Amino acid sequence: MSAITVLTVTHNSSSILEGFLSSVERSSTSDVDVVIVDSGSTEAEAVATERIASSHDAVFRRMERNAGYGAGINAAARLASDAELLLICNPDVELGEGSLDILADRLRSDRTIGAVGPRILNLDGTVYPSARRLPSTRLGIGHAIFANVWTDNPWSRRYRNADALGTGGTDVGWLSGACLLMRAEDFVSLGGFDEGFFMYFEDVDLGRRIGLHGLRNVYVPDAVVRHIGGHSTEDVSAVMLQAHHRSAYRYFAIRHPEWYLAPARLVVRAGLGVRSAWASMRSRRTDSRRSG
Numbered sequence: 001m002s003a004i005t006v007l008t009v010t011h012n013s014s015s016i017l018e019g020f021l022s023s024v025e026r027s028s029t030s031d032v033d034v035v036i037v038d039s040g041s042t043e044a045e046a047v048a049t050e051r052i053a054s055s056h057d058a059v060f061r062r063m064e065r066n067a068g069y070g071a072g073i074n075a076a077a078r079l080a081s082d083a084e085l086l087l088i089c090n091p092d093v094e095l096g097e098g099s100l101d102i103l104a105d106r107l108r109s110d111r112t113i114g115a116v117g118p119r120i121l122n123l124d125g126t127v128y129p130s131a132r133r134l135p136s137t138r139l140g141i142g143h144a145i146f147a148n149v150w151t152d153n154p155w156s157r158r159y160r161n162a163d164a165l166g167t168g169g170t171d172v173g174w175l176s177g178a179c180l181l182m183r184a185e186d187f188v189s190l191g192g193f194d195e196g197f198f199m200y201f202e203d204v205d206l207g208r209r210i211g212l213h214g215l216r217n218v219y220v221p222d223a224v225v226r227h228i229g230g231h232s233t234e235d236v237s238a239v240m241l242q243a244h245h246r247s248a249y250r251y252f253a254i255r256h257p258e259w260y261l262a263p264a265r266l267v268v269r270a271g272l273g274v275r276s277a278w279a280s281m282r283s284r285r286t287d288s289r290r291s292g
Helices: 014-026 043-055 069-078 099-108 137-146 154-160 184-189 202-212 237-255 259-291
Strands: 004-010 032-039 059-063 085-089 093-095 113-121 170-172 179-183 216-227
Touching: 004 014, 004 069, 014 032, 014 043, 014 093, 032 043, 032 069, 043 059, 059 069, 069 184, 085 099, 085 184, 099 113, 099 179, 099 216, 113 202, 179 184, 202 216, 202 237, 237 259
Parallel strands: 004 032, 004 085, 032 059, 113 216
Antiparallel strands: 085 179, 093 216, 113 179, 170 216
8 A cells, every 4th residue: 555545435426536536646746545435325326436436546435324524534544554644535626736745745744743734725716714723612602603694703713714824834723624634643543533523523623632632733835725616515505504513513512511611502502503594594595596
């Protein structure tokens, strides 16, 4: 097995997989292995995904049910037991030329670094906020209540770490699971992703545990990848919104379990409920206008 193995999880993602795998081949001058775990795709999609994987010499495994992103990545990591470094990556990103080499060089340069993440560009060229602060009690409450109704509120802005993005490499609280590189031994010693998070916040939780392990999360903007969109979730936005809010509350409760913070947990739960109801209402209005 090569020194670097790319891990990705697919769910009805065959239409974007070719672009992703081709970009992996351009991202490094060294040989790179790829492990693809398909998580609960339809039969036709799973067959198409396996065919594309085979054409790129990628390892393919199928999970009959969709167990979530973290569980899929953990399963992929178990198939890469000889790797030195693991690139955890969504299939809906395309790696820039040489980006994986830049990330690997930075990670290998300092043993105090636990994870590195690239600059992620949206299709319109704007920078996706992929390197953020860990949400404190105050940030968590403010972001939960105001994110959808006051998008530029100070709590959400601080949480997204927007002012730091696009600048030189910096330490952050956590890196987006859409694309991050870790040493395999660190990923294993931390227990991988917490599979209690079906989707969303598993990367926030991993970043928190990296810090507790005495290691650093480092943003490396010289490495650039392009995010082409959340293909596997675009048709189930209401379900994914609920998953996001469940994961957000679960993370907040894990981070702040103290009895005296019970009122804060109630406020966060209520705020997330309001956000969910408001977003669902907007979604229904949008769908109604489209159908009309």
